[in-house]
Amino acid sequence: MMQELVERWMSRNVITVSPAATLPDAERLMDCKMIRRLPVVESGRLVGIVTYGDILNARPSRVTALSFWLLNFLVTRLKVSEFMTPNPITISPDTTIGEAAQIMLKEMISGLPVVDDEGTLVGIITESDIFRLVAREWARSNSLSRV
Numbered sequence: 001m002m003q004e005l006v007e008r009w010m011s012r013n014v015i016t017v018s019p020a021a022t023l024p025d026a027e028r029l030m031d032c033k034m035i036r037r038l039p040v041v042e043s044g045r046l047v048g049i050v051t052y053g054d055i056l057n058a059r060p061s062r063v064t065a066l067s068f069w070l071l072n073f074l075v076t077r078l079k080v081s082e083f084m085t086p087n088p089i090t091i092s093p094d095t096t097i098g099e100a101a102q103i104m105l106k107e108m109i110s111g112l113p114v115v116d117d118e119g120t121l122v123g124i125i126t127e128s129d130i131f132r133l134v135a136r137e138w139a140r141s142n143s144l145s146r147v
Helices: 023-033 052-058 068-077 097-107 127-145
Strands: 038-040 043-049 111-115 121-126
Touching: 023 038, 023 052, 038 121, 043 052, 043 121, 097 111, 097 127, 121 127
Parallel strands: none
Antiparallel strands: 038 043, 111 121
16 A cells, blocks of 8 residues: 555646636635645646645734725735745655655645656645545455455
């Protein structure tokens, strides 16, 4: 199981966002697609990542002296490039699941963009993908032990 490659378990049709997109655009996209992270791509290259936590942190505090209208005005103009994590940790498709899991645990992150040798985004591997592998292996070993 630990020698399985990321390439086999990663999601390939990755939903991405531009650094010029606004906070409401990114939030709407994440809500509609029911995802928790968005790789930020510019000219075909990965330049950052935005998590749902980043969006929540970018939103203004409810305790502020600014008016509702001014806050709304400011939020609708906030660009992804202003609150994304630039240059995120990435892995290659030939990284093992074990290595990917170790990186996620060490860095306390729940997903890793997968890039090719040219830095082009080719997928994303998340804790859910790894859990799917663990569940499959558990089911397989459990069914074998009953035979």
